[in-house]
Amino acid sequence: MNVLVVEDDATIAEPLASGLRRRGYDVVVVATGHAALAADGYDLVLLDLGLPDIDGYDVCRQLRERSEVPIIVVTARGDEADRVIGLELGADDYIVKPFGFRELVARIRAVTRRVQPRVENGQRRVGPLTLDPRTRRVHLDGREIELTPKEFDLLAALMEEPGVVVSRRRLAEQVWESTWYTHSRTVDVHVGALRRKLGDAAWVETVRGIGFRLGRSA
Ligand code: CA
Numbered sequence: 001m002n003v004l005v006v007e008d009d010a011t012i013a014e015p016l017a018s019g020l021r022r023r024g025y026d027v028v029v030v031a032t033g034h035a036a037l038a039a040d041g042y043d044l045v046l047l048d049l050g051l052p053d054i055d056g057y058d059v060c061r062q063l064r065e066r067s068e069v070p071i072i073v074v075t076a077r078g079d080e081a082d083r084v085i086g087l088e089l090g091a092d093d094y095i096v097k098p099f100g101f102r103e104l105v106a107r108i109r110a111v112t113r114r115v116q117p118r119v120e121n122g123q124r125r126v127g128p129l130t131l132d133p134r135t136r137r138v139h140l141d142g143r144e145i146e147l148t149p150k151e152f153d154l155l156a157a158l159m160e161e162p163g164v165v166v167s168r169r170r171l172a173e174q175v176w177e178s179t180w181y182t183h184s185r186t187v188d189v190h191v192g193a194l195r196r197k198l199g200d201a202a203w204v205e206t207v208r209g210i211g212f213r214l215g216r217s218a
Helices: 010-022 033-038 055-068 082-090 101-115 149-160 168-176 180-198
Strands: 003-005 024-032 044-048 070-073 095-096 123-126 129-132 137-139 144-145 203-208 211-214
Touching: 003 010, 003 033, 010 024, 010 095, 010 101, 033 055, 044 055, 044 101, 055 082, 070 082, 070 101, 082 095, 095 101, 123 149, 129 149, 149 168, 149 180, 149 203, 149 211, 168 180, 180 203
Parallel strands: 003 024, 003 044, 044 070, 070 095
Antiparallel strands: 123 129, 129 137, 137 144, 203 211
């Protein structure tokens, strides 16, 4: 998932960007409202309201006029009127500086969940790929894909949060109910099999040293 961080204070923007990258997000940082409005190809905006060129509220309103992209307003202005105006202008949520990183990630997840419902009629859907936890069936472009039980569980874990990195450890715990020390190689083998069955390795991206995520082609 691509996050556009609009923040003119580098002492805030840089740790924010590197923290998000560690969590598996792709991050682009811009420092002005004009740059924010010129940016393209992102899935979520973290928008500081105090920008040097255009008022953050105007940026928010203009972004919302042109797309439904989730916007989280980041503000040092703590008073309630500012928050209300931000939400009225189309922001999906707001967070007040200083904020904890965990809180931010939780907000990002909540907002992306709200804006992009992943579950339709009980099925998880990512682009042409659907997974039904009740029948344990997977379809790609309408064609059923035969998966082993572990491959199914692996795909289900990756489809919980498309685009977000799932660590090897979490996959091992969730799918094999074991620790990754024993089963690291097992995870790789199953990821390989899953890629072959989905017909495109890009469906499951390797994030070096961390784990895997459902690919952007998703
Ligand atoms: Ca600022």
